[in-house]
Amino acid sequence: MTTMRLQPVGLPETEVTRLEVFLRFVGKTTRGQWVLVRDGAAELLICAATARRLIPSHSMSEVAVLPEPGEPQNVLARDIALPPVLDLEALQALLMTVESRMAVADALPATAPVSPLPAAPSGPALEGRFRLIRWPGADLLRSHPKAVRLLGLLARESLDMDRLQTLSGLDRAACAEIVQQLLRRDLLAWHGCPAASGAPVKRPASRGAPEAAGAGERTTASGELHLGLLTRLRRKLGLS
Amino acid sequence: MNSGMEPKIVFTGPPNAGKTTAIRTLSDVPPMVTDVDGNDPSLAKETTTVGLDYGVVHLGGGEQVRLYGTPGQKRFDFMWQILVRNAIGVVILIDNSQPDAMAHLDDFLIGLEAPLRGMACVIGVGRTETHRVPSLDAFATRLAFHGSMFPVVEVDVRRRGDVLMLVELLLAQVEARFILESS
Numbered sequence: 001m002t003t004m005r006l007q008p009v010g011l012p013e014t015e016v017t018r019l020e021v022f023l024r025f026v027g028k029t030t031r032g033q034w035v036l037v038r039d040g041a042a043e044l045l046i047c048a049a050t051a052r053r054l055i056p057s058h059s060m061s062e063v064a065v066l067p068e069p070g071e072p073q074n075v076l077a078r079d080i081a082l083p084p085v086l087d088l089e090a091l092q093a094l095l096m097t098v099e100s101r102m103a104v105a106d107a108l109p110a111t112a113p114v115s116p117l118p119a120a121p122s123g124p125a126l127e128g129r130f131r132l133i134r135w136p137g138a139d140l141l142r143s144h145p146k147a148v149r150l151l152g153l154l155a156r157e158s159l160d161m162d163r164l165q166t167l168s169g170l171d172r173a174a175c176a177e178i179v180q181q182l183l184r185r186d187l188l189a190w191h192g193c194p195a196a197s198g199a200p201v202k203r204p205a206s207r208g209a210p211e212a213a214g215a216g217e218r219t220t221a222s223g224e225l226h227l228g229l230l231t232r233l234r235r236k237l238g239l240s
Numbered sequence: 241m242n243s244g245m246e247p248k249i250v251f252t253g254p255p256n257a258g259k260t261t262a263i264r265t266l267s268d269v270p271p272m273v274t275d276v277d278g279n280d281p282s283l284a285k286e287t288t289t290v291g292l293d294y295g296v297v298h299l300g301g302g303e304q305v306r307l308y309g310t311p312g313q314k315r316f317d318f319m320w321q322i323l324v325r326n327a328i329g330v331v332i333l334i335d336n337s338q339p340d341a342m343a344h345l346d347d348f349l350i351g352l353e354a355p356l357r358g359m360a361c362v363i364g365v366g367r368t369e370t371h372r373v374p375s376l377d378a379f380a381t382r383l384a385f386h387g388s389m390f391p392v393v394e395v396d397v398r399r400r401g402d403v404l405m406l407v408e409l410l411l412a413q414v415e416a417r418f419i420l421e422s423s
Contacts, residue, residue: 089378134380233411
């Protein structure tokens with residue numbers, strides 16, 4: 001069984017004890033066993049907001065920040081913001097979030113540098129390829145109605161900006177804005193090495209984003225038939 | 241989903257999640273329902289669906305998209321699989337006011353595990369305005385735990401706009417598949 005380490009940073013002893021107790025109940029997951037460590041390497045750091053600056057920016061650990069009333073949040077984009085009171089359910093949700101991030105990282109090609117950090121793509125060019133790791137909430141969908149089609153594409157395949165623009169039918173500025181929004185919300189994985197044109201892209205195994213059918217199974221004609229049906233359904237329902 | 245896709249959308253979820261209401265919101269005709277008097281006091285509703293709900297969206301020229309609502313009880317899970325087969329997509333509705341809302345999601349993800357592979361799906365969580373927990377994020381995390389990544393949105397199935405968003409999210413997934421396959 002895999003052992004995963006959780007390390008408190010700058011938390012009062014009462015919070016650390018609470019974490020230890022909670023881990024007895026929710027520390028065992030399908031991926032492995034979470035244990036609390038006081039020092040050394042750890043997959044997850046739970047830190048007080050005031051202690052966030054103690055964690056180096058190059059740390060590979062996931063960071064969850066426990067806010068303190070009246071204190072600045074000091075939460076970075078990649079950080080996981082915790083509720084003020086870390087109860088059993090919140091801790092369980094946190095562990096699952098971290099595990100899902102680890103699963104995504106494990107599934108991506110080891111040779112390609114992967115970072116969900118918003119800072120990774122530099123400048124307006126947004127180099128590299130992007131892939132959705134979690135769907136955004138309704139707020140983004142409502143503020144960007146055209147984002148839904150783009151999200152459907154990114155959920156299935158890692159795409160660079162050129163291909164995303166072509167397939168979605170959106171202009172580059174709209175694509176870039178939506179991608180930036182997703183990056184800010186930590187919803188995209190970023191592949192730094194652009195794939196050769198037409199090269200197959202390995203994707204994390206997910207029921208929502210299964211491997212594409214092989215060439216022999218591709219049904220372009222029936223696909224177009226179905227697309228026609230979906231277009232008529234959209235029109236009937238008044239969808240864009 | 242394969243090329244044998246049938247023009248149908250399936251609404252599933254536990255009893256009282258709003259499947260019948262969602263179908264009524266979209267259907268061009270009054271939906272056919274198979275409700276009977278409820279005998280489960282915990283559900284706080286007078287009737288519950290024991291067969292299936294059926295509605296239809298007419299597209300013209302005799303073409304139509306069928307809307308199916310499954311019975312919610314787990315003992316009818318064999319029907320979930322039958323109805324979902326070859327559908328355009330599946331909407332899983334969850335009632336967040338029920339104490340075991342997360343367990344309900346588990347039930348449907350497990351009950352539909354095989355059909356959901358490659359199929360468009362969206363999770364609509366209702367009654368979040370009065371019951372914030374579990375959060376949408378917690379539902380999304382639970383999906384990841386099951387190896388799935390589907391949209392999770394809060395929904396009030398009495399609002400047509402909310403139901404349309406569920407359909408939009410399904411269609412976007414299906415269209416993406418066809419677009420990528422043909423590109």
